Amino acid sequence: MPTKRDYYEILGVRRDANQEEIKKSFRRKARQYHPDVNQDPNAATLFKEANEAYDVLSDPQKRATYDRFGHAAVGGAGAGDPFGGFTDISDIFDEFFGTGFRSSRASSRRGPRKGQDLQYRLTIEFEEAIFGAEREIEFERTATCGSCNGSGAEPGTTPVRCSTCGGTGEIRNVRQTFLGQMVNINTCPTCQGSGEMVSSPCQECKGKGQVRQTRHLTVSIPAGVDHGTQIRISGEGEPGTRGGPAGNLYIVLSVRSHEYFRRREHDLFIKLQINVAQAALGHQLLVPILTSMGESTADLDIPPGTQSGQILILKGKGVPRLRRDGTHAGYGDMQIMIEVEVPSRLTAEQRTLFEKLGATLGEAIIPPANEKGFFERVLDWLGGE
DSSP, rough: OOOOOOHHHHHHTTTTHHHHHHHHHHHHHHHHHHHOOOOOHHHHHHHHHHHHHHHHHSSHHHHHHHHHHGGGGGTTSSSTTTTSSSSSSSHHHHHOTTTTTHHHHHHHSSBOOOOOEEEEEEOOOOOHHHHHHEEEEEEEEEEETTTTTOOOTTTTTHHHHHHHTSSSSSSEEEEEEETTEEEEEEEETTTSSSEEEESOOTTTTTTEEEEEEEEEEEEEEEOOTTTTTTEHHHHHOOOOBTOOOOOEEEEEEEEOOOOOOOOETEEEEEEEEEEEHHHHHHHEEEEEEEEEEEEEEEEEOOOOOOOOOOOEEEEOOEEEEEOTTTTTTEEOEEEEEEEEEEESOOOHHHHHHHHHHHHHHHOOOOOOSSSSOOOHHHHHHHHHH
């Protein structure tokens, strides 16, 4: 049988400690080892041990007997005061969590409660994500019954006190533990915590106080949103209960892909194929761009000697940059990757011309390993996807 530890050692006090020092030490140990606070598997044992020590040392007669004869003389210690100097188990909870712990739990069950949030998934076009738009949406939500104003009672009648919980909205179950009586408080299953019952249910909502309705909204989509962006519309979620505020509606955006353009943050990306003559000699042409009015074009100068994989940039032709307050902060860029198209079939005249050109050009070479070629430039360009 294991030897019991000295009670003074358990509480961490001297043998000549006064009652106030013993009480303060026990409260400190109780806060440290209470199973509801300390998840260590040994916490309950240590808490019970401290409780037993305090039961003896807080009683002058028991303490004197223990000092003279040891554990054998106080073998039943701990049974007389299961709460170790606290009035009851709720006093311990007040010591740990504050005096408002019990009342706040009870009032939270019966007080106003915010309604649940709703989520709506909206698919928009690529251009709408960049420049913003307004879209009409339709969704179902719960609303407070207009006939009974949410009481659930037929107009002209009033709810009555719940007979199950007596109007408290709670059911209390008491069980005995080594700490004493433990009170388990649950929401009343009959009235769902309201404390009231409806004897004459409203015909419109069948006593629920709420009805389903179809809601139509115009949603403003700000410029510069992206796939996965959430737009919050306050108060358009499910209604609150017992006077609580309504929840919010969160619109989650999905953006359709574009035939030519891709996007990374505030920049737009597009690929452009040119022929070998345009790449070698340089060329000027029109490329598509996106504007708030739709697709348009812009001039692009291709410099002589342009290589496949080379990136040309049109400044300010990308996605609008908006500050958090909604004000305009300029535009991103449009990046254009050049692909030099090598013809797979040649006419006789073209072959002759290429043969003459080839005779004037250099032989094939192996570039240095650290020099970026076509594929490396492509990978860099695609790196942000």
